[in-house]
Amino acid sequence: xxxxxxxxxxxxxxxxxxxxxxxxxxxxxxxxxxxxxxxxxxxxxxxxxxxxxxxxxxxxxxxxxxxxxxxxxxxxxxxxxxxxxxxxxxxxxxxxxxxxxxxxxxxxxxxx
Amino acid sequence: xxxxxxxxxxxxxxxxxxxxxxxxxxxxxxxxxxxxxxxxxxxxxxxxxxxxxxxxxxxxxxxxxxxxxxxxxxxxxxxxxxxxxxxxxxxxxxxxxxxxxxxxxxxxxxxxxxx
Numbered sequence: 384x385x386x387x388x389x390x391x392x393x394x395x396x397x398x399x400x401x402x403x404x405x406x407x408x409x410x411x412x413x414x415x416x417x418x419x420x421x422x423x424x425x426x427x428x429x430x431x432x433x434x435x436x437x438x439x440x441x442x443x444x445x446x447x448x449x450x451x452x453x454x455x456x457x458x459x460x461x462x463x464x465x466x467x468x469x470x471x472x473x474x475x476x477x478x479x480x481x482x483x484x485x486x487x488x489x490x491x492x493x494x495x
Numbered sequence: 496x497x498x499x500x501x502x503x504x505x506x507x508x509x510x511x512x513x514x515x516x517x518x519x520x521x522x523x524x525x526x527x528x529x530x531x532x533x534x535x536x537x538x539x540x541x542x543x544x545x546x547x548x549x550x551x552x553x554x555x556x557x558x559x560x561x562x563x564x565x566x567x568x569x570x571x572x573x574x575x576x577x578x579x580x581x582x583x584x585x586x587x588x589x590x591x592x593x594x595x596x597x598x599x600x601x602x603x604x605x606x607x608x609x610x
Contacts, residue, residue, distance in 0.1 A: 387538075423602065424602060425499075425584075425600040425601060425602045425603070426539075426584075426598075426600040427600075428597065428598070431595075439595075442597070473538050473539075474538075475538070482544075483529065483541040483544055484541070484598070485541075486538030486539050486540070487538050488536075488537050488538050489536070489537065489538050491536070
């Protein structure tokens with residue numbers, strides 16, 4: 384079982400609210416990632432980080448932002464949630480690019 | 496068109512039977528190929544990672560094969576158990592010109608093992 388945690392597991396909110404999805408790992412991994420996955424569809428990378436103070440956008444455009452102030456913490460923020468943001472958000476970490484990525488349990492977000 | 500295609504989309508087998516899942520990919524340059532298992536509502540868990548020089552890799556009852564020439568991989572599950580019911584995702588790792596290793600995910604095969 385990987386030591387990577389995501390909170391909340393489920394979130395239902397109204398349009399226009401600001402939300403932060405939390406992700407933390409205790410494995411000391413430098414690389415962290417955020418993926419978006421719609422039901423029955425493939426995962427798409429929306430953000431990644433090489434380490435502290437490093438953040439990059441992935442190949443799926445997202446209105447969310449991320450920060451990496453501490454190695455173990457990689458939160459994702461939506462300033463103003465919309466129904467189109469409804470999806471599952473998965474956080475992952477790895478010691479480097481060549482090893483497996485360890486995934487958290489995901490946050491299922493529903494925006495009404 | 497997805498660069499990682501999996502078949503079948505879904506599969507139902509009886510407990511104790513074997514099955515083989517297929518993956519065809521077109522992405523390049525290829526770094527490695529991974530198979531993940533994803534239970535409903537959970538994050539994916541890695542089963543195998545293979546570089547282009549490896550033809551086969553096993554993890555318990557799971558055996559993955561790779562043919563880098565034809566760009567095909569398969570995942571064979573032996574003596575299936577009810578707990579094998581999940582989505583199985585083929586993931587190809589591509590090296591970008593920035594040096595970043597990007598994962599390209601298939602849509603998965605949804606396996607249901609029936610008692």
